[in-house]
Amino acid sequence: MRRRLTTLMCADLVGYSALMGENEALAVASVQELRRTHLEPVAKAHGGEVLKRMGDGWILAFPDVEEALDCAEEVQSSLADHEVITLRIGCHIGEIVEDEADFYGNGVNIAQRIETEAPPGGAMFSEDLFQQLSEERQQELNDAGMFNLKNIAKPIRLYQWRPANLTTAPDKGQLPSVGFESFVAAPDTPESTAIAQDLHDGLVQLSLKRTGFTTVDAEMLATTPTDYLIRGRLRVSGNRARFSMSLVLRDDMRTLWTGTYEGDPSDPFAFVDELMPRLEGDVRIQTIAYDGERQAHLDINQLSVSELRARAATMFFKQSLEPWEQGLEALDRAVLLSPDDGMSLAMRAQSRMNLSNVMFAEEDPEVLAQLGRDLDVAIEECPTSDFVFWARGAYRLKVLGDLQGAASDIARSREINPNFIGVVDLIAQKAFLEGNYDDALEALTVYEEMGSGDPFRVNRLCFNARVLLGAGQYEAAHVTALEAADLRPMDRGLQLLKALACKKAGDAAGLAAARAAAKQLPKLPSVSLNRLALPDELQWLNDALHPEAEPV
Template sequence: MIEKSIRRRLVAILVADVVGYSRMMEADEAGTFETLKERRRRVLDPVLRAHGGRIVKLMGDGVLVEFASAIGAVEAALELQRKMTEANADIPEPRQIVLRIGINIGDVIGEGSDIYGEGVNIAARLETLAEPGGICISEKVHNEVRGKIAITMKDLGLVQLKNIAAPVRTFGMETSRALPSATLARDKGFTTVAVLPLTNMSGNAEQDYFADGITEDIITELSRFKNLSVVARNTTFSYKGQSVNVAEVGRHLGADFVLEGSVRLAGQRMRASVQLIDTQTGAHVFAEKFDREMTDIFAVQDEIVEAIIGRLFFNLQDIAGIVRGRTSTTSISAYTSWLRAGAAWRNGDEQGAREHMHEAVRIDPTYAPALASLALIYAYWRFSEPSAATDAELEVQCQHFAARAIAADKTDPFVLTSVAACFLMVGKIDDAMRYSDIAIAMSPHDINVLVARGMIVAYAGRHEEGLALVERGCKFEPLLPPAFVSSLGDCYYLARRFDAALAAYGTLINPPYFFRWNQAACLAHLGRAEEAAAIARQKPDTFDNTVYARNSVRMCALPEDGELWFDGFSKAGVYAANVAPSDTVKG
């Protein structure tokens, strides 16, 4: 037998893909096809030829390109993104052609005109991590172009790419318009920051929601920076009202720096003071005071965040304003209602949360975070407390608010993640995946985004991948909120690890009753029928097991996963007779 020799070569590989291609084709198939064809002729082909690139193959909405050098590949990517931006200038946003680009250096196997190998696979995975209009490169490419091309790249750290054994260190550029004249970012890796609850110094306990809300906004804004890993709110808020050694708390949480401070409301003025503490030395990195009229609350928030970033990463000072988006409302009244809604939700007052959130939207109809939260609240309502509205009416409401939230702001990871979770709970897994894809690409180290992503991926049928994401998010949090516990339990259940799911559901004290329902399903699969039946007998009259069972099955993309819930509930004696595995949503 004659063995055919395998020919290998070392090349730079560029993979580009059109953002939102499926949505654009659905809206205008013929128009999108013609626009894409025109862009290839006028932009793609000339740019690639000019930089020595060879198109290996076109892949529907994407392209695979081979270069002899990393510099040629990166220069081509920069020019490609710049010219795409110029070509989009006079086109309505929904019809704009926006690319993500990934670049890697690797050994490839040539077969005919095609190329194969792990180097190609890594480039394809990097493309999915790039921002819309941006570029993501591997460390190999970064080392080749460093000091030779004037671009700003951010170190995203070691990333575990799908189907790639070893983590790959990656670097990303936010957008094709991001400071082309700046030098490469310094190689600093990730820094972890914990933001302790700001103390309410107003002497009025009813103003706690205000200090808590400002704290949450700081956490959210810091989470937008991919160089930072920010400890989640639920963990840091466990220290609220306690007198603690800040440096020791920071070390316990694995944080490099801790932010602490206070807020005082006096008439129409807000005074805030914050200190950033180095947990290794206990020294104050900086201390600042802010005194503003209530109308300047957003300016105070901006100044606090930029002060922290400026002292953590000097190289981010110039681009801080570009990377971080502003809060999406300028109405103080709407913002106050938003804060009150959050406080009510954490206290278990779902009705109060809905009322305050509706008030925020009434004041500012384009307040995207409030609209997204309403979408999620209405989706969650279908699983929790009884409602005068039908299940179908609640679903219509949650989809209505989700559509408004995305129309108002589709660049906020919080909005995208909330909408994605909403779509998961109404059984629209494709929409959930689509918005989750964008959110995780924009904010891959936001633990809330990470856990929601894992939950969605698991219900899409990729059980182990989803479980790994949720476990990754949860392992950094000493105090898990109910949503994290629910996600962890569901992922264990879908992965057929019923013992672990049972343990996860049982970690909360006085949880919502549906946690007990899920425990019954776990017990049934473990053959502990009597214990499962005991839970079934405890069902409160206000809990509609038929609706809950149907909605649980509908969330599953795979029929076998719907049947898993069906079988668990049936064996436990808690499943309604008129619900069947056929209620599972396909795709």
């Protein structure tokens, strides 16, 4: 047996299975064209050799890293305008062991996993390979962030490349990055400085767990460009502390968002624990919300799996039906590219449930069963993801009515990340279904500090109004429903909610106004009002707010 260290390249024809189903002759001709013209001859010219052909895929080896990079760039540039053929390429340095029959090695597994993260029409490279490139060649690649690759023990940083005609925007398609400056404390005492440092370190550690975002800590900011900066300032006076945090666009140092948080610092650990869920939630929400246009220049078919997930998340924050449908389309594409990608499966299941619920649609039982299977696969693939357990918990609660299963997934999500703010909604909905109205309302108080900075504020108001209606607290429901309708007066669903609350509270004038407004608006689903999992005695809430319903 022979061992050697080599530069490995894995290449895969995107959409081959679908093409075989539609036009078998064209699929076969495409593979032959790659063998004869676009891939194998170019690899040979750069000193590469074909180690294995696998129908629509190849494993190749190169004598050095720059030859592999040259080959990847040349192949993908030549295919950039091809009407049929789209390749994904992944490269890594690794040792292989060869005998007379085959070759083996963990490096091959890593290269194959890297290839699944590459954008169609582009290439992805491991950090090990990147570090062997000259500084000039490194400038051709973009830091795509840390990736948890299937069956690979540790996260790996990857670097991305696309042909010039696919990267017309300045960012060249790299994933977004956020840098955390050192937080300032005043007065500059050891106690206040320690609290500021704990807040900083906690946020950095939570940010490092995010997929689709690159996190840069303070000591690396001078040499590492990032898209965004997080700034923080802690002011302490006696038993009162105020922490201010800002999101800054690094390109022009413009402040995009600022949040302020207050508490009692006399117990520093309790103070940090109290603030951390809100801080982490705000950083997650605001960076996604402001990052929507980074890759708008790229067609959905040019995005990698992680980029498709990022686009879908951005679409969800737009809070209207068409972007939600576009987000689901992106996730369908992500699953097509990587059928066992757990995060894509979980996000797609959640997206489909969201769309179904705002449309008040009855889903095909087999479709719902498939969502359950997808979520189970996601749990297997992403056993340390707070989001994945949250998504399965939502499925168990809303689709299966499985309170015990939902409680188990909520507990696991919080065990993974006690500060994951998304799980709060699920806790509130579970409490509502159980008839624990006070607990449902209490769970959502964490959002009150966000105020206008919460992109889902209207959704929270709508949920609160329905909880209050279910609890018979009609005056409070009336106030909450009116606030929601005032924020989105052209949303017919909110006029239905306003009418219901006004009728229960005895507000005849408000009821007449809501009826008149609803009559003038089209019967369309409202993304602020989803069908809730409710006990039989409260189904009148769903009936009154159905998109086709008339005002009460």
